[in-house]
Amino acid sequence: MNRHFGSRQAIGIAAVSALALTLTACGGGADSGRSGDAAEGAPSPGITDDSVTLGITTPLSGATAGPGTCTVAGVTAYFGMKNAEGGIEFGDGKTRTVEIEALDDTYDPQQAAANYDSLKGDVFAMTAGLGTPTNRAWREAAIADEVPQALIMTGDPIFSDTDESPWQLGFVPIYQNEGEAFGELLAGSSAEHKVAILSQNDDFGEGYVEGFKSAIEGADNIEVVQELTYEATDTSVDAQITELANSGADVIFNAMSVTPLTISALQKAQQLNWKPNWFLPSNTSSPTAILEPGGGAAFPGVYSVSFAKAPQSPAFAQDEDVQTYLSALKEYGNYPDPPAFPHCQWSWMVGATLEQAFTEMEEPTRDSFMEALRSIEGFEAPLMLPDTSVTTTEAGQPAVSTVVVQKYNGRGYDTVESFE
Amino acid sequence: MASSSKTSAPAASAPTSSAAPSSASSFRQRPWVRWGAPLLLLAGLAVLPLVGTESFNDTLARIGVFAVAVLGLNVVMGYTGQVSLGQIFFLGLGAYVTAYGVQSGWNIVLVFVLTCLIPAVAGLLVALAAARLGGLAIAMVTIALPIVGVPLAKRLSDFTGGSQGMSARFVEAPEGSGLYDDQWQLYLVLVIGGIVFLLTYFLVRGKYGRAFAIVKGNENVASSMGISPYRYKVLAFTIASLIGGVSGFLYMVVVQYTSPETMSFGHSIELLVAMVIGGAGSIVGSILGGVFYVVVPDITNAIDPSLTALLQGALLLAVLFVLPGGLVSLPRAVMRGLRRSPAGRGSAAPPTTPSSTPGSGTAAEPTETERQGSA
Amino acid sequence: MTLLELEDVTASYGPVQVLDGVSLSVPENGAFGILGANGAGKTTTLRAISGAVRTGGRIVFDGKDISGMRPDQVAALGIAHVPEGRGSFGDLTVRENLRVGAYLRKDRKGVDEDIDYCLDLFPNLQDRIRSNASALSGGEQQMLAVARAIMSKPRMLLLDEASLGLAPSTAKNVYDAIRRLRLESGIAMVVVEQNANLAFTLVDSATVLETGRSVLTGTSAELKGMDEIRRAYLGG
Incomplete structure (x- = not known):
């Protein structure tokens, strides 16, 4: 059986290719319905008059x-x-x-x-x-x-x-928009600030840091004193927090997307009695899920960004x-x-x-x-939220690129105009 | 599986029933049948992409991708009996190798060869360590593959594009062929997947396949016959990894994008489910497994997209209860049902019917008495 | 000329010492019996020879020390083990099971001849050649296990309790066939058997094990009817 296989396969392939060629030749034109075939100006799929x-x-x-x-x-x-x-x-x-x-x-x-x-x-x-x-x-x-x-x-x-x-x-x-918004607020502060950065070692963390740095570029009152990263799969950032606590920074820019790590970072800093102003991304700044268990109220300010009204907020x-x-x-x-x-x-x-x-x-x-x-x-x-809007005409920006910086008030967030 | 073969075996072997099977097998042996049936199948497959709609072709191509992945899993699990929960890792690895090679502008044949080799070598290294452990330890080691693979893919962003993944659109229908891209992709899947299926068919039918079956059946007996269970476990695992790599190549042909999500652990379990549902240790079962993997999410989406997980779970349980041997055992189950019902007795192969009951009776009785006598 | 020699072989399963100094010697073409009560270490001795348990002492086969080898390496040297409980492949037919036994052989023609020989040796299998092994009776399964071992063309056969669970007439049939095999092929054998009378129809000499130790060794003629034999089987 094995011996015959070679010739049988050859015949099969020949027959099939012949068949395929014939069918392609006569079927090619008739085969409509694939996208890109529609004539200019005709209605696109999925839309009728009503x-x-x-x-x-x-x-x-x-x-x-x-x-x-x-x-x-x-x-x-x-x-x-x-x-x-x-x-x-x-x-x-x-x-x-x-x-x-x-x-x-x-x-x-x-x-x-x-x-x-x-x-x-x-x-x-x-x-x-x-x-x-x-x-x-x-x-x-x-x-x-x-x-x-x-x-x-x-x-x-x-x-x-x-x-x-x-x-x-x-x-x-995009991630850059959020980092940038906080950077701008910080650069507008009247005081001098030393910033520690702890970011996730991937495109998420890099995007935030890139946006933040572009906003503080040229601002004389802001100095980044130390910059550390962690892996999204790490189970602890205690070592990084300890090292950053010794840097003497009064602001931490914390681009983190993992909920338990964010909580433990907040707790570790309190344990070390290091109480900087803290920035968190919009997806890891939930008052109930993160700041309450993490003890966010202990810090002089926890900041995040938003563009939507929170329906739960009493405001x-x-x-x-x-x-x-x-x-x-x-x-x-x-x-x-x-x-x-x-x-x-x-x-x-x-x-x-x-x-x-x-x-x-x-x-x-x-x-x-x-x-x-x-x-x-x-x-x-x-x-x-006031001061945010949809603008689709700016190259390289998503539909919503404006966010407002908000500060944690112990229960929810209030929009802030300046960094105090 | 065991119980079904037990009940069917005496019927087939009983002397009085030999007339029907022999006439059936002589029918199968006629040259025009032996040549014609595969030719007809080939011709059918060759025409299929030309007559289907784009969405139909796309679904078929995705079935092909996962049928190959399930086939690989079957080599190590269905045929050799070693639990592997890491098959998706090799699909993902193959997909990444393909994406990286294409983006680096390498020759596509070289990319394909690497897509076979790299997962095979990775599988070999894992198997050399894991197969020594035996039993559940192999399952544990293979669980680790996708669990380590996802963060690794995120971490090695220079090669993998990080969590944003990698796109590679490299299969466009050649100029002048008159084919649409979806038709061309389906042809590639049919040809490459077909070759993999054919080679695997010969592998499991041949000497190696027999060794796999012996190792699966009884490792001690295998050793007593000079077959090293360790060596054949490693071999099966390596081949499964290689086939997984090929399915990763096909994944890139069809989906054209890969990300860490591609190799998440859940998909490994889904592949395993697809193998069991299709039919473990079966070539046709692998294809049915691919169909299950691809079509069921589409069907449940069509019924109610917010209940997909629930519906899939219900369907899985239903199939396992009705057909414990997988979908591939459906024809046999139907035949048995027909034979049992009085209506079916007249139409379905009369010579086998009367002999089946007494045949199995006489075969079973001496076994029973002898065991009782000796106890 | 000695084919297999065990010198003071010891073995243990975890903390339990199962073999405590077993010595025996099997000549070329010889058949040697291992007798003893349940738990005396008979099966473990066979497993020690086939490489399935770790051992102390020396095991020499055909002038080569095989202690410490893997089971498949031992098998490749020509020692075929017919384990207790038979272990045939239920999903495969009788013929396929026989082919499995010939797995390492390259001579297709010789394999076909040996299948015919096995079917001649065990006519019951001839009748069931297309049956799945799982459908065979206990006696047929035992015959299949022996036949499968023969298919590897071994120089030595290790037989473990070939009569276990069989009706007396079936057990006799099995032993008759094995005796014929011995006469016609000259394959050397080590035979573990509870039924001493059955064993003595086959072996030239034997040893009696008691708690993992050879207590008595001699020819079949010497051992027949000795008190120790009876004592060994009564467990006293």
Whole structure:
């Protein structure tokens, strides 16, 4: 049997290639329906005269399901509310309702790419999905297919680089934006400050430090006295904190994304009786999950950044935006509980920003949509904090690049204008 | 598995039933059948990419990727009986080698060779240490692979692109072929995956496969016949790693992006589940495992995207209860069901039916009496 | 001419000393019996020879010290172990099991001839050649285990309790076939057996083990009917 195999395989291959050639020759032209075939000016897929469909791939199960579910809930609630009001009037004069098709990718890049492939023929644009690898997995495919990947939830700067990513736009601030905001506040201080830096040894930490350093460049009153890193997999940063405590710094810029490490860093510093002003990234600055167990109140100031109103905060309890949002989230977003993650608010803002683009878009095409999306300036989306806005015209920046620095008040955060 | 072979064996071996199988096997032996069936299959596979929609082709290609990964796992687990929980690591390693090679502009053939070699060498080194331990210790060592792999991939950002991962779009349909990219990708997966399946088929059918089966069956007997269990465990693990590397190459052909998430531990368990669901120690089972791995998340997404994990768990339990031997045992289970039901008795191979019950009875009885007599 | 020689072999499972100085000598073409009560160390002696347990003392096979070798290395030298409990491959057919036994052999023709020889030796297997091993009766499984060992073309066969769990007539059939094998092939044998009368139909000489030590060695004729033999089996 083995002996005959060689010749049989050869015949098989010959037959198959002949068959393949014939079929390619006659089938090539008739085989339509693949993206990129649409004629100029014709409506893109996923849009009709009375509705438009948007696609989302995001983690709905697994470890990141919490924030992932929020990314769907906010935008679904927003358009659910708008649809109930009769829909949105687009720039071409037609009024359309907005439908959302969301798929679970479990934070698996392979599944995200598969979800994109299955959605791209039916949806007008992809939006709101969470995660760097899960958005990177199909970024190039979206460019090749000319499918918008608009207002996604990742701080990865590549999505905000118009040359690299012509069909993409990130929504949330990139890491650099956050570091820069704190740097600017610090540079504006009237006093002199010595800064210690402790950052995660990856693109997350590097992005924060890069933004921070660019903001304090040339500021005579700021001196970085020591700079240390740790690995995201480390179980302790006690050694680094001890070393930094001896540097005599009065400010620590702590670009850390791991919750337990952040808590133990705060505790270790108190144990050493080192009480600097402390900067934390937006995703590791939760008052309940981090600052309370870490004893944040012991420090003269714990700072972080934000651009969204926190619905739980008593300061916004009577806010009209917040009340509309919370009731829509319950009614249309299939999210009955108070939102546990800021991604719910961000997703709501994505809805408002998309509406903004829809009203400016003159043709029912993806090209026209991207053009409209890239021409929004100073749009104050609902739930946005004062002094922050959506601006999509700046090269290299995500839709939200302005953040305000906030200071911990023992329970929540207050926006601060200057560093005291 | 064992129980099914026990019940079916006497039926097949009983003298009165020999007429039916021999006529069936002579049918299979006819030259036009032996040549025609594989040719027809090949022709079908060759035409498939041309007639499918883009999304269909893409799904098929991803099935191919994970079928190869499951096949590798089957070599070490299904055929050799060594628990490995690290197969996804070798897929990830292969994907990274491919991405790095492509981004560095190396010749694609060289990249492919390295994608085979590097995971194979990594697998060999792990196996040399782990196979000495035996039993659950191998499972423990292999668990460590993806657990170490993810942070390692993040750390070695010069080679891996860190947590942002690496893209490599290197498979575009050649100019003038008239093919769409998805068709070309599917052809690559079919050809490379097909060759891997064919080679593995011959491997497990041949001398080495027999040694794997002996080691799996009884390590002491293997030793008593001059077969070193250690050596064959290492060999099986190395081959599984190599095949894992190839699946990583195919992963890059289809997905075109890899990141530390690609090799997260959860996926290793999913591969294991896919192998068991498809059918352990089976070539066809590996393909069915690939189908399960790829299609089930799509189906559960279509039913309700917010309940995917729950639905997948329910489906897994359902399959294991109904078909403990995996999906590959479905035809056998259906046949048995037909034979048992009176309606099926008339239509399904009459000569085997009457002989099956008395045949198994006579075979079992002396065993029982002898054991009782001696006790 | 001595083929296998054990000199003062010791072995222990953890803290338990199982062999406490076993010595024996098997000539070329000879058959040697190891007798004794349960737990006397008979099976462990065979495992010591085949390399499955660590040992002290010396084990010399064909002029070569094999103590400390791995089981597969010992097997490759031509010592085939038929372990207690048979250990055939239930999912494989009888013929496939026989081929498994010939795994290390390269002479395809010789293998086919030896399969025929085994089937001639054990006609029961001939009838069950296409059956899965798991469907065989206890006696057939024992025959298959011996036949599989023969397939490796060994110079020496280690037989462990070949009659265990078999009806007396079946056990006799098995021993008849092994005796014929011995006469026709001249393979040397070390035979562990509870049933002394059955053993004496096969072996030329034997040793009696008591708590891991050889207490009595002699030819079959000398040992038959001796008090020690009876005592050994009564455990006294």
